[in-house]
Amino acid sequence: MTRSETNKRKLFNDPVYGFISVPDPLIFDLIEHPYFQRLRRIKQLGLTHLVYPGAMHSRFQHSMGALFLMGHALRTLSEKGIPITEEEKTAANIAILLHDIGHGPYSHTLENILINGISHEDITNNILDLLNKEFDGKLSLAIQIYRNSYHRNFFHQLVSSQLDMDRLDYLRRDSFFTGVSEGVIGTERLIKMLNVIDDKIVVEEKGIYSVEKFLVARRLMYWQVYLHKTVLVAEHLLIQIIQRAKKIVQGGTPLFGSPSFLFFLKNQPEKKDFYSKPEVLNHFTEIDDFDIMSAIKVWTKHPDKSLSLLSSMLIQRQLPKIFIQKEKYDLSTVEKARQAISEKYAIPFEESKHFVVDGALSNRAYNQDHDGSFIAAKKGELTDIATASDNFNIQTLSKPVKKYFLFYPKANGVL
Amino acid sequence: MTRSETNKRKLFNDPVYGFISVPDPLIFDLIEHPYFQRLRRIKQLGLTHLVYPGAMHSRFQHSMGALFLMGHALRTLSEKGIPITEEEKTAANIAILLHDIGHGPYSHTLENILINGISHEDITNNILDLLNKEFDGKLSLAIQIYRNSYHRNFFHQLVSSQLDMDRLDYLRRDSFFTGVSEGVIGTERLIKMLNVIDDKIVVEEKGIYSVEKFLVARRLMYWQVYLHKTVLVAEHLLIQIIQRAKKIVQGGTPLFGSPSFLFFLKNQPEKKDFYSKPEVLNHFTEIDDFDIMSAIKVWTKHPDKSLSLLSSMLIQRQLPKIFIQKEKYDLSTVEKARQAISEKYAIPFEESKHFVVDGALSNRAYNQDHDGSFIAAKKGELTDIATASDNFNIQTLSKPVKKYFLFYPKANGVL
């Protein structure tokens, strides 16, 4: 009953692209690895489903989708005469497949709360090295591509750049599952327009409108989905729950939770611990959405009033009300709200900080400095898209916008 | 900051239908109720996502979708001159919204394993009564419709019959999220063809092809999705895990798990307990997919070898191999496999039953006796669809097909 090589050429059904085929037995084995299977239990958009009920899709699905698009891109480039070896192809496929392997549950929310001083990119690098050992060095070229140390730079750009397969998949997939049709992008068309010039991924000139549409769609997805104010409230509520739970557990009061989840609540490992103590990463790769939510559900009945209140708000989706304005909320407004909440729930003023939260949100749809820039190819000449598009002011899309929010549960005598 | 009535006319984004609007403040309040919010944490298709990664959608989404279709159907019937009062409309909407309120996690799999002698329909009835009390009797007509005690029978048929809004939504939605396009049905067209004659839901004659297509799609969804052999293996594995866990916990060995989940593992409440002891239903409405999966993850490290092996197989998706044939597997084959497994894992022969499982699967796409039958209206005359379709042998679709399976992990000396 050993699975033959041919059995490893499997087809996955995917509601977005139809079919995703696994191009390689090595890639099949990576998909079967517990580190990768774990991504099935981590939702791509965390708590977004509280606003867009369809957003239940997992990082597993996204990683498979990005693999699909990589195959598309490599085929397109080959057909345009860019030489790509089988080894490079496999490596690029692996690099994109595993680009999110270091993500934990609700990771954008819980980075710096549950784990400290270490990003999911660091953890990805860590896991890639472990897997490479396990697979006898077969991931070496993929790791070079991922870390941008491979001399053919454009492979890295397919994995990570303004127009990489990661973004192309997540924008389309998130748009698909949220039902926000404004975010739908023509991934197929965009990929058909890609080329490589001077070892850089470029978009052919006739693709300029598709790129513009992509930038607009991305920006709209930010405001409508990724920065949706109700999602924001839920995420900050989750942060407050974890912070309160850490305080409780570190104060010695027992708390329900899986051993690996409790490990992080109690021990607060730092970046260096991930490298020096194997159990840290072991615990990390054990936790997923299920650990977090099943614990919070139990906490709704915990004797600590703040913890149980916060937990109930999240589980029963009785979210605090959020206010947004262009200026930072002044201290007195915040204090007044905290006072009211402290009275309402009969909790110490200090603990009211978990219920009254202010902060800022911002977006940059096209950040020239940080991410590098799109380049449109015209007669072999490279131009930045911001200048290539004579009838569209791309710069306006990259203007950073900052807004301030304040949220708290309904209470008397405030806003 | 009190939410006004107009705020309760909310729009939900839905990837299948676009937008779903909540027609009524009462319905909005029911959606906000913890009993209903809980459906967000119960996947519609249980473990199916292990085969079709897109199948992450929740019973919350399905219930909202069925609500959407009910609105469509009631509007269509009104336009055709069937008198429907506002009160009836609201009641029919509530009946379909709450038709799955009694489902627990992995309910088709765990009924009779986690709960005994009580079906999710019983629990739904139980919860409906509780909610009706809480909402001052406003659900009475909805409950009559649900229980088919309302004198206008066709309302019940919209909630539960061969062609009800439940089936129309789940077939389309499951097909959408699994990516199995063969199951897509023209819900819009089918609903436009509905009418009421003699207080029965009928399909207009020109809708006969749509009904045939619906029956075929439903049958294909059964074989490709609902009875997919790998899903079957995963489901039976889950059953074995729960059975082993019950034995362990009832033997006095502590097991990780949320209090409500452990309650069911330990106490095995029966149907009458649901009615006589309020804490039984309370515990039931606390458990969802998160309780089950987070516990099983922890059990992968439990000292009980069988429990940890079974749990690892499910969590890491290292599923046993399944064999299917038209005849029942004979005892000696099963015994031989159990012997091999017992040796392989060095576990008592008795425990090998958790790893070597045989059983039967069957399907009936159109079961005339049980569900009542479709009726096509031609000049007011009612005909069974099986005879109405002169060029299609509907009976062949309803022929029950039975197959037998046997699965077990890879082991030497067997099949």
Next chain:
Amino acid sequence: MTRSETNKRKLFNDPVYGFISVPDPLIFDLIEHPYFQRLRRIKQLGLTHLVYPGAMHSRFQHSMGALFLMGHALRTLSEKGIPITEEEKTAANIAILLHDIGHGPYSHTLENILINGISHEDITNNILDLLNKEFDGKLSLAIQIYRNSYHRNFFHQLVSSQLDMDRLDYLRRDSFFTGVSEGVIGTERLIKMLNVIDDKIVVEEKGIYSVEKFLVARRLMYWQVYLHKTVLVAEHLLIQIIQRAKKIVQGGTPLFGSPSFLFFLKNQPEKKDFYSKPEVLNHFTEIDDFDIMSAIKVWTKHPDKSLSLLSSMLIQRQLPKIFIQKEKYDLSTVEKARQAISEKYAIPFEESKHFVVDGALSNRAYNQDHDGSFIAAKKGELTDIATASDNFNIQTLSKPVKKYFLFYPKANGVL
């Protein structure tokens, strides 16, 4: 300004598949040929748009779509290890691209009315020979494949068989443009399931449900679209118009029309004339939907009463009413209707035959004898799908159904 070879690698936008790329400069040149461009002016579904307004798509679009699917199929087979040379690939692409090149306007309707004793397949063969000469023999292998004289038989099956690229495209495309979603088939999935065994195209066993769905979709498309009774009326009306016009023009009365259209009305060339007199084919390749409809529009004002009445009915879509039953209409009913029409329009009884038309319609969704049969591959063993599908009675789909119709304009004293 000579177009370089690279310019010939063009992309066509297609609403059904997204993009269709032209794989070869030779194929690009064939697409640019006037014989092929002419297909832009011939609607795929003739008069069907009078019932389904979206059905405006052309044979050009269908031919390009079939080319797209052929590329898909050849790639799938190659990936499964079937050796296919570049020459064979190009030839198969050409064979499918040109498979409809011999179609005239409204060809299913007007065969044997406008042209006599010669089918569009004969004309296709004729044109293929002409093109082969023009392209210096480069179409020879394509012609062998088209005519099934190439020794690797499966290439012909991709062009013409139960499950060829022609059918796969037209069912999906016609379903797409008519908006009849029941006809949508999973072309992508079906093609992924194809393989070649013993030089025959087979469907892998797991594709059996997709094949069943395909057969059902095809059958439904027949009854809902291809044999739609109102389309039937329009088609028979067109036949009557052409017959009346031929009588008039052959009687010496001048009639408006393009020279090539008038050539066929006057001369009634036979099959042998297509081969012996070059001007016959020249005229044939000049006519398209525009010749027919622009003439009929002018004929609505012609002094011949029958011609103008028939023409107006078609142009203004005032179609006669059709009756359908399972038995042939008896002569007396037909005579009575003709009498009434003759009086109503004050035309000779003889001419009433153009307004009162009876006939038969039938369908066979799966005709085992004529077309050969599907074969499902299980462990290399070949089975007819009719027996392979143990839970589906495929034979019921192939039962020929015959119905009889009678149509005529509203008149007193009849049905």
Next chain:
Amino acid sequence: MTRSETNKRKLFNDPVYGFISVPDPLIFDLIEHPYFQRLRRIKQLGLTHLVYPGAMHSRFQHSMGALFLMGHALRTLSEKGIPITEEEKTAANIAILLHDIGHGPYSHTLENILINGISHEDITNNILDLLNKEFDGKLSLAIQIYRNSYHRNFFHQLVSSQLDMDRLDYLRRDSFFTGVSEGVIGTERLIKMLNVIDDKIVVEEKGIYSVEKFLVARRLMYWQVYLHKTVLVAEHLLIQIIQRAKKIVQGGTPLFGSPSFLFFLKNQPEKKDFYSKPEVLNHFTEIDDFDIMSAIKVWTKHPDKSLSLLSSMLIQRQLPKIFIQKEKYDLSTVEKARQAISEKYAIPFEESKHFVVDGALSNRAYNQDHDGSFIAAKKGELTDIATASDNFNIQTLSKPVKKYFLFYPKANGVL
């Protein structure tokens, strides 16, 4: 066999929206009128199908689609509490259904070529009056709405404004049929966001991103489809053909063509003639795409060399090459090209103007002055969208862009 009132409640299949139901027997009768049926024979996008083969859809389909969206909009506004009477509803439906009734074939191209000094809007007004007489004044309110003389101004805005049902349908439909997915707009979402404040159609504030997306999609459709350079060449070629044909026919040489088409080539009626001479409008309502193309096909064999050359280029799609730049082409370049063409074809220099054509193209996606402006409603306060969108520079979308083109067939010694 008289059609009963209920038979007039017909459903049309539509590939874009699924089903379109006819809300009213009066509207059904208008759809059946020859003036409206004629729109079946006029392609919505004229010659665009030469570049986007799917763009075969008719003005009939577009008008039905706009009717569908109007129904949607009126229902949305009613649900938000805007009082709308049955009479107003019917009138608004009629106004949008007939808004394109005055279009002729290739009307954007042939206005001022085939007809002079009269726009399709003038002709629409003319036809509306005729129909109103024919339908005993039942169109009076619809006409008021169309002409913006009805006191409730917002009805007119639904028919004609920045965000009217006309634009919403054509952008989505043209995008659908061309396969240019960048143009897809969320019509459903946009319409759900509409409201009426101070008798003006406004978009609710949360709809601001949808409006932005709409504006971007519209702009992209302009550059990718409506102003596509190859379509432009084809359109100008058609203009040259008609101009040459007029010269020939007015010089006394006979030309093939339908009587109504020839009437316009010979007589050049002016605006006043449309009102004073009934036969002018009669002839106008007789011509459609079929008259034009069937004549041009015959002209490919006309003895006038320029006419036959131009006609062949269009029919066989051997289009001249186009050059585009930001400055006007200087006279000497144009003269040089004309000289080369004159020699190449051995035609008088004067006639070379038909082959060498220069001109300008421009677009304004959001023209504040001309069309009025979008208004976003926030707490009842009205704002122009250009200022309402604080993070998007709408003005950049409305910047007029002008480019210059020059095209001519391949010839020696030029560009």
